[in-house]
Amino acid sequence: MTRARAAEAALIGIAAVWGLTFVMVQDAIELLPTMAFLGYRFVPAALLVAVIFRRRLLGLPAAGWRAGALMGIFLTAGYILQTLGLEETTASNAGFITGLFVVLTPVMGAAFLRDRIGAPAWAAAVVSAVGLYLLSGSGELNLRGDGLVLLAR
Numbered sequence: 001m002t003r004a005r006a007a008e009a010a011l012i013g014i015a016a017v018w019g020l021t022f023v024m025v026q027d028a029i030e031l032l033p034t035m036a037f038l039g040y041r042f043v044p045a046a047l048l049v050a051v052i053f054r055r056r057l058l059g060l061p062a063a064g065w066r067a068g069a070l071m072g073i074f075l076t077a078g079y080i081l082q083t084l085g086l087e088e089t090t091a092s093n094a095g096f097i098t099g100l101f102v103v104l105t106p107v108m109g110a111a112f113l114r115d116r117i118g119a120p121a122w123a124a125a126v127v128s129a130v131g132l133y134l135l136s137g138s139g140e141l142n143l144r145g146d147g148l149v150l151l152a153r
Contacts, residue, residue, distance in 0.1 A: 022091035022098075025083060034083050042079075081152035089145025096131070097146060101153045103128040 001009075028037050050057065060068075086094050107125045109115035 019095050022086065022095045026086045026091050029083060029087055034080070034087060038079060038083060078152045081148045085145045085148030085150075085152065087145065089142040089149060093142070093146055094149045097149045098153065100128050100131075 025037075032040070082094065082098070103121075103124045106115070106117045106121040110117045
């Protein structure tokens with residue numbers, strides 16, 4: 001297998017695993033309350049990171065702690081909103097809305113930061129928006145669930 005083929009296979013595998021996480025989270029929150037699931041998911045990870053990086057954390061200045069806390073608040077809000085959204089929408093809608101933000105990032109840069117973007121980025125954004133409409137506009141649209149996933153971004 002050539003290097004290019006191996007890279008393509010790796011990207012396909014990573015995309016498949018990423019897409020499956022939406023289904024797995026949806027299955028998990030059918031069994032557990034959302035906040036309990038998120039606690040079981042992230043508290044052990046946070047403790048493990050704290051143990052492994054304790055020296056670096058202890059040497060972190062106050063500004064670093066403040067910046068980390070602010071980023072943590074936004075990350076926590078994103079996970080909570082997305083997981084709550086998955087309670088009410090489909091895994092495919094949540095995955096597509098989340099993936100759509102890769103394409104919309106340059107568009108938001110143009111809108112909010114006055115960045116100039118080329119025609120290919122605009123075309124990708126339009127095609128992606130049409131894809132979102134086709135995916136969720138066939139009676140599967142859930143304004144609350146899809147809206148929460150959208151807010152998570």
